[in-house]
Amino acid sequence: MAPPVQPAKVAHAPQPTEPADEPKGKxxxxxxxxxxxxxxxxxxxxxxxxPKFGGNLYCIECQKKVAAT
Ligand SMILES: [Zn+2]
Structure with missing residues (x-):
């Protein structure tokens, strides 16, 4: 049986050292x-x-080349 309260030792911090001024996903x-x-x-x-770009990112210029092939 596990004890109901865990010791105050967290194995993994929720956030490492990361600047939080930018929204996630950017x-x-x-x-x-x-x-x-x-x-x-x-x-x-x-x-x-x-399907067209194979899941890769392309800039607008390269999109034209990839889409043309
Ligand atoms: Zn490009």
Missing amino acids: QKLICHSCGEAVPYNVAKFCWFNK
Whole structure:
């Protein structure tokens, strides 16, 4: 039987040292082809068109190339 109250020793902290000034989900979005930063709305377009882009992120310029093939 486990004791009802655990000791005040937490194995894993809920948050490591991370700046909390940016909303979650705003990760670094990088074009899979050229490495350019991809705006969120452009990345979203890639996610909506996963079959076309193979689940990768592409900037607008590279999207044209990928979609053309
Ligand atoms: Zn690109």
